[in-house]
Amino acid sequence: MDLHATTTIRRPRSEVYAYWVVFENLPTFMEHLDSVRTVPGRASHWVASAPFGTTVEWDAEVDEEIVDQVIAWHSVGEPEVPNRGRVSFVAAPDGESTEVHVALTYDLPGGAIGKAAAKWFGEEPHQQLDDDLRRLKQVLETGEVVRSDGAPEGKRAREEFPQRPAQPMTAEERTEVLGR
Numbered sequence: 001m002d003l004h005a006t007t008t009i010r011r012p013r014s015e016v017y018a019y020w021v022v023f024e025n026l027p028t029f030m031e032h033l034d035s036v037r038t039v040p041g042r043a044s045h046w047v048a049s050a051p052f053g054t055t056v057e058w059d060a061e062v063d064e065e066i067v068d069q070v071i072a073w074h075s076v077g078e079p080e081v082p083n084r085g086r087v088s089f090v091a092a093p094d095g096e097s098t099e100v101h102v103a104l105t106y107d108l109p110g111g112a113i114g115k116a117a118a119k120w121f122g123e124e125p126h127q128q129l130d131d132d133l134r135r136l137k138q139v140l141e142t143g144e145v146v147r148s149d150g151a152p153e154g155k156r157a158r159e160e161f162p163q164r165p166a167q168p169m170t171a172e173e174r175t176e177v178l179g180r
Contacts, residue, residue, distance in 0.1 A: 003129050007100050085103065
């Protein structure tokens, strides 16, 4: 699975980059990421929530790092979910903001069946990445993730209110809702 997303954050590039490269900060805005622990050298250990109440863990290593511009990493060893990622930090045209470009690639357990099951349970990866970047923007611009009154518990509310990407209603749903 290849994921790409971009957001613009009204903070200087050096500040956005500095926040991201402290990997322990990532769970503050990445919904499914439980923890990241940096280990000596260019390595880190990641723990993430997975469907059906399970977790996955992996070790990763930084491939490329250009201060205030890019950081890239890949999983090492034999991870349950092989993955790689690259984040670019680009000065926005307004001269004050930063464009954050994220590219992630990973192999979902179960292949196409695992992908379909994740979508069924409201775990659509593209939507997750968009939501994560929205939360990053909130953290860096306001100092916190803004929670609605309907889901003040954040991560814990995920099981009660799973998010799914918007889709057009089926003919049956239109008839039921609109009576036509």
